[in-house]
Amino acid sequence: MQRLRTFLEQHSDNPALINVIDGLMVACKDIAHRIQLGAAAGVLGSAEQENVQGECQKKLDVISNDILKDVLAAQPAVKGMASEEEELPVAANSAGSLLVLFDPLDGSSNIDINVTVGTIFSILPAREGADAASESAYLQPGNAQLAAGYVLYGPSTILVLTLGNGVYSFTLDPRIGEFVLQREQIRIAADTKEFAINMSNQRFWLQPMQTYVGDLLQGEEGPLGKRYNMRWIASMVAEIHRIMTRGGIFMYPYDNREPNKPGKLRLMYEGNPMSFLVQQAGGKASTAFNDIMDIQPQGIHERVSVVMGSANEVETVERYHQ
Ligand code: P6P
Numbered sequence: 001m002q003r004l005r006t007f008l009e010q011h012s013d014n015p016a017l018i019n020v021i022d023g024l025m026v027a028c029k030d031i032a033h034r035i036q037l038g039a040a041a042g043v044l045g046s047a048e049q050e051n052v053q054g055e056c057q058k059k060l061d062v063i064s065n066d067i068l069k070d071v072l073a074a075q076p077a078v079k080g081m082a083s084e085e086e087e088l089p090v091a092a093n094s095a096g097s098l099l100v101l102f103d104p105l106d107g108s109s110n111i112d113i114n115v116t117v118g119t120i121f122s123i124l125p126a127r128e129g130a131d132a133a134s135e136s137a138y139l140q141p142g143n144a145q146l147a148a149g150y151v152l153y154g155p156s157t158i159l160v161l162t163l164g165n166g167v168y169s170f171t172l173d174p175r176i177g178e179f180v181l182q183r184e185q186i187r188i189a190a191d192t193k194e195f196a197i198n199m200s201n202q203r204f205w206l207q208p209m210q211t212y213v214g215d216l217l218q219g220e221e222g223p224l225g226k227r228y229n230m231r232w233i234a235s236m237v238a239e240i241h242r243i244m245t246r247g248g249i250f251m252y253p254y255d256n257r258e259p260n261k262p263g264k265l266r267l268m269y270e271g272n273p274m275s276f277l278v279q280q281a282g283g284k285a286s287t288a289f290n291d292i293m294d295i296q297p298q299g300i301h302e303r304v305s306v307v308m309g310s311a312n313e314v315e316t317v318e319r320y321h322q
Contacts, residue, residue: 002181016077027071028151052087064104080132091133107235116154118237122273123147142272142293162280188283189247192310204255212320249309263305271304284314
């Protein structure tokens, strides 16, 4: 039973990175505890305010964001941070070498119905002399990430992490209050029969995506020649964890409801960290046209079209878009 700290010390020679990930888990353990308490702690329901995305914030969105900001600000290695819930980046320690980007509580619309949510994080190097209060310091492509992960708050609390050399999962053991190693070198099967997409948006998609999904739905008699199953949890962390566990493809593609936005999901703290994890596990992460982690970001809250999971299925989607 290997504890997370022991694993980090054996798999990284970067003390700053080890300490920041350790610190992130302190915050996530606190968040997990509050989610477990739920209504008993009065943390459910709306915070009666909107975030920078114009989305109605849940109380736990605000609480989780504050917990993460406080813990990270106390980490000497953290030069600054960017959060889905903060319009601007937050500078922390001028001598720090790392930038942390996070979605504090992804899928939070599920909180009030007691369905799985999660924290997503991405760790970038802070370039020499970078101003951590300025967006420009964070606008690095996904390929620059040093580490990425998510903590899934479900029946178990599970950390899935990559340091750039494979994907590992850890389960929070409440008996000792520690994340312990569960799975090593997780691999995503190249083929799948399970897809995840919000079908109610079908009429808004590009024609190639409508054609691909239409072919999926024809099953064995259709051009793809196999019967597919569908899942949609409306919590990206849960969808990606399912794919890490049994393969699959997750899609939140471009739709024409907001033509100037390439998609709903955010590149810096949803698309990039999940792409890093998926690609490190042998899967593929694409916009349907190119690799997500190749994108040169223009803003910390910019959005991205997402097609990720089993490599052969993602390549099929890309062929429909050629
Ligand atoms: P919809 C949650 O709000 C989220 O950002 C992702 O976690 C999830 O996959 C998606 O949006 C769900 O979107 O439009 O189905 O509610």
